Structure formats: structure tokens, C-alpha cells
Amino acid sequence: MATLHVLSHSPFGDSRFASCLRVLGADDAILLTGDAVHTLQPETAPANALSELLQPLYVLEEDLKARGIAAQHGVTALDYAGFVDLTLRYAKVNSWL
Template identity: 60%
Template structure:
């Protein structure tokens, strides 16, 4: 059963991203929202964790949050707007919000 994992907390303040990556299945996807988009900062340890997992087709980031934090996800994550966020949540069997 494929799961969309939604992260919203900064990867620099806790270990939610690492825990999510350990549980990530082959068909699962990750959506970064809020401060979780800081994981896409160039040269950061969280970005290395994400790129090592080869998630290019399964890693998404909310466009509004990227813009608010001046982060460019080019080549790492696909940007989505709110309607696409809804579509993703329907596409996957389950949605797991890492609160």
C-alpha cells in the first residue's frame, strides 16, 4: 500500500525526516511543506539524505513554502501547488502526516 508522507517541520530541529526515510517504502512518496522545505537547501545533510535515496520522481515540495523561504528545488523535488497537493493525497492509498 503506497503512502504519501507529509513533513512540515524543519529537518534541523528534530529527526522526523530521518525516521520517515527509514520507513519509506518503494512506492511511497514524500511531500515537504512548511519548514520541511529547508531539507532542500544546497549542501545540507538533509539534502544528501534525500538524494542518496534517489527519490526524484517521488519527492514533492509545496511551491508556496519554497517561495516563502527562497529555496530552489530544481533537479531535486517536483513543486506542487495546493490543488496538486490534494491530487497527491488522493493518488496514494494512505497519507501519513509527520506531526
């Protein structure tokens, strides 16, 4: 069952990001929101881990702008309407609270 994994916490504060990566399935995707967009900071362990993923990677554009972070190549930035549309494309949505 394809799952959209929604992360909203910084990967530098706890193990949610690493736990998410361990359970990713081949048809899954990740959406970074809130402080999870810090995962995209260049030359960090989380950014390096994301660069090796084959799964689609999305980020909430408003959160990127609020934190002054640029989307990397291969990352799709979404507005809120795109976020809603994305949740409808997956059989399951898992929010890593």
C-alpha cells in the same frame, strides 16, 4: 500499501525527517511543506539524503517561495490543487506531526 509522507517541520530541529527516511517503502513518496522545505538547502546532510532516494519527492511551491529556496532537479513543486491531487494518488497519507 503506497504511502505519501508529508513533512512540515525543519529537518534540523528534531528526528522526524530521519524517522521518515527509515520507514519509506519502495512505492512511497515524500511531500515537503512548511519548514520542511529547508531540507532542500544545498550541501546539507538532509539534502544529501534526499538526493540518494529513489522515491518521488514533492514540495509545496508556496512554501519554497516564502522561504526563498529553489527546487532542486528531480523535485516536483506543487500548488495546493496539486497537493490535493497527490493525496488522492496514494492509498495512505502519513503526516509527520
